[in-house]
Amino acid sequence: xxxxxxxxxxxxxxxxxxxxxxxxxxxxxxxxxxxxxxxxxxxxxxxxxxxxxxxxxxxxxxxxxxxxxxxxxxxxxxxxxxxxxxxxxxxxxxxxxxxxxxxxxxxxxxxxxxxxxxxxxxxxxxxxxxxxxxxxxxxxxxxxxxxxxxxxxxxxxxxxxxxxxxxxxxxxxxxxxxxxxxxxxxxxxxxxxxxxxxxxxxxxxxxxxxxxxxxxxxxxxxxxxxxxxxxxxxxxxxxxxxxxxxxxxxxxxxxxxxxxxxxxxxxxxxxxxxxxxxxxxxxxxxxxxxxxxxxxxxxxxxxxxxxxxxxxxxxxxxxxxxxxxxxxxxxxxxxxxxxxxxxxxxxxxxxxxxxxxxxxxxxxxxxxxxxxxxxxxxxxxxxxxxxxxxxxxxxxxxxxxxxxxxxxxxxxxxxxxxxxxxxxxxxxxxxxxxxxxxxxxxxxxx
Numbered sequence: 001x002x003x004x005x006x007x008x009x010x011x012x013x014x015x016x017x018x019x020x021x022x023x024x025x026x027x028x029x030x031x032x033x034x035x036x037x038x039x040x041x042x043x044x045x046x047x048x049x050x051x052x053x054x055x056x057x058x059x060x061x062x063x064x065x066x067x068x069x070x071x072x073x074x075x076x077x078x079x080x081x082x083x084x085x086x087x088x089x090x091x092x093x094x095x096x097x098x099x100x101x102x103x104x105x106x107x108x109x110x111x112x113x114x115x116x117x118x119x120x121x122x123x124x125x126x127x128x129x130x131x132x133x134x135x136x137x138x139x140x141x142x143x144x145x146x147x148x149x150x151x152x153x154x155x156x157x158x159x160x161x162x163x164x165x166x167x168x169x170x171x172x173x174x175x176x177x178x179x180x181x182x183x184x185x186x187x188x189x190x191x192x193x194x195x196x197x198x199x200x201x202x203x204x205x206x207x208x209x210x211x212x213x214x215x216x217x218x219x220x221x222x223x224x225x226x227x228x229x230x231x232x233x234x235x236x237x238x239x240x241x242x243x244x245x246x247x248x249x250x251x252x253x254x255x256x257x258x259x260x261x262x263x264x265x266x267x268x269x270x271x272x273x274x275x276x277x278x279x280x281x282x283x284x285x286x287x288x289x290x291x292x293x294x295x296x297x298x299x300x301x302x303x304x305x306x307x308x309x310x311x312x313x314x315x316x317x318x319x320x321x322x323x324x325x326x327x328x329x330x331x332x333x334x335x336x337x338x339x340x341x342x343x344x345x346x347x348x349x350x351x352x353x354x355x356x357x358x359x360x361x362x363x364x365x366x367x368x369x370x371x372x373x374x375x376x377x378x379x380x381x382x383x384x385x386x387x388x389x390x391x392x393x394x395x396x397x398x399x400x401x402x403x404x405x406x407x408x409x410x411x412x413x414x415x416x417x418x419x420x421x422x423x424x425x426x427x428x429x430x431x432x433x434x435x436x437x438x439x440x441x442x443x444x445x446x
Contacts, residue, residue, distance in 0.1 A: 035066050044072035044101070052084030052092070052114055064095045075101040077122060083113025086138055086159055090114070093121035093166070107131045107199070116198070117163055120170045123298075124333075125199040127190035133198060135167065135178070136185040171197025172302060172346075194331060197306040201333045281322050282368075282375025283314045289350035290387040291341055297355065303342040307331050315348040316340050318359060318379040319368055336368060337376055339383065351383035 034047040046067070077096065083089070096103050096118070105111075105122030112134035119125050119133065127133070138159040142152035164178035190202030304316065307329040313320050317335040324334035339355035340348035359380045363373055 033063050035070065037072060042072060043074040043076055044070045046070075046075060046077045048077065048079045048081050048092075048115065048118065049108075050081060052081055052118070053088030063092060067095050067099060070099070070101060073101055075099065075103045077103060077105045077118075078108045079105060079111045079115055079119055080107075080109030081112070081115035081118075082110060083115050086114050086163075088114075089118050090162075093118045096121040106203075107133060110134070114163075117166050120166045120198070124201075125170075125193075127193050127199045127202045129190065129202075129204070131190055133188045133193045134185065135163075135182050137179075137182045138163065167198065170302070171306070173197075194306060200306075201331060282319050282372040283317060283379055284375075285379050285382040286315075287382065287386055288340070290353055290383055291350040292353045292387065293341075295352045295354040295358065297338050300340070300342045300352075301332055301338055303344070303346050304332060304348075305346050308346075312346075312348065316342070318376045319372060336366060337363075337380065339380060351386070353384060353387055356380040356383045 033049070035044065036047075037044045075096075102124075103122045104124045104126060105119045106126045106128060107119060108128050108131065110132050111119045112132075113136060116133050116135050138156050140152060140156055142149055160179060160182060161175055164175045164182060167173075167178045168175055188196060188198060190199065193199040194202050301316075304312065307326075308316075308331075310320075310325055310328055310330060313330055313335050316338055318337035318339060319335065320330065321334040324330045337359045339351055339359055341350055341352050342348055360377065363377055363380075366373075366376075368376070
């Protein structure tokens with residue numbers, strides 16, 4: 001898209017006018033952002049909590065200059081902004097895209113207008129509870145003759161097309177489809193933003209740091225504590241004082257500590273049957289065509305629908321979290337190890353061998369249950385085996401199983417039998433203590 005040659009002059013005039021207005025009123029530029037933990041070993045935090053740029057605030061230059069000083073490997077950009085200057089926002093979005101850190105955008109309140117475009121620059125976009133995202137056509141002010149008005153109208157259309165391309169790059173679709181939504185000024189709640197592809201996840205709760213005592217001088221004033229006594233909350237429920245005390249018999253002195261530990265483990269296992277749980281799942285091996293080309297996982301995943309059907313997830317990934325399946329669909333964030341090329345219709349095709357090799361290389365450090373690694377390894381290796389020549393008979397030995405062996409079926413019987421010692425006198429003494437406790441005995445403690 002070719003913008004008018006004097007577009008740079010438009011931005012320069014806006015800044016010049018803003019400087020004049022502030023000078024006339026004796027107002028210093030006000031900050032609308034804050035950066036913390038720039039050199040943190042884990043994650044830096046950037047807060048965009050006001051109008052972007054504007055007449056009274058800093059320009060994007062200051063923010064971009066400070067962004068360059070962030071050395072943390074991760075960056076969390078928290079947004080609560082109604083929008084602001086288009087060109088300031090575009091400069092910020094491009095600065096985030098080019099930053100070496102992994103950028104997560106978290107919408108804390110509202111991301112509207114150009115603030116929603118900044119959100120699209122994140123490698124991952126999360127919507128906190130009750131937040132909103134809004135998109136609309138660009139708007140502006142113009143003074144002059146009819147030719148000036150026509151030029152302004154042309155410029156606004158070009159800017160809106162440019163913004164529509166940002167939404168399409170994140171969520172898919174065409175420029176004109178997004179322009180239709182922008183002309184209608186579309187608002188999205190968290191789940192709607194995820195469904196539209198503008199966000200990756202509607203998070204259940206916002207991220208929280210370590211609790212800080214109120215008297216600490218460096219406590220963040222934006223993180224308040226609330227006294228819940230007015231709502232009838234008096235703290236955790238205390239035990240009933242009328243509850244009868246429980247007499248505990250210590251038989252470790254008779255049977256031995258090791259035996260008692262085994263007995264307790266067996267009783268717990270027998271008396272409390274495991275409740276059914278849904279575990280993370282490695283996708284079963286399937287055989288497909290293969291392609292030995294370059295791999296861009298982010299670009300391939302963007303072609304997938306959001307959320308996607310479970311069948312699509314199984315055809316694209318080697319692992320998924322079934323706890324996040326809802327109505328037969330699940331978000332991309334619930335899946336790992338993408339390794340298939342995706343066609344223009346969002347359908348996974350041949351397995352990409354470079355993706356399979358990459359997945360195997362990072363498998364041991366991946367954040368998945370230990371018991372699922374072997375399943376993922378077999379899945380990815382199967383695609384590599386499919387690509388081997390017909391005369392290649394080499395095989396890859398699967399990783400050794402590390403699961404604990406199942407206990408013998410008669411373990412409980414053996415433990416119970418061990419409770420009946422050969423020494424009848426010892427057993428009689430133990431039973432006698434259980435029925436008629438001797439106050440002088442050291443075996444009973446309250």
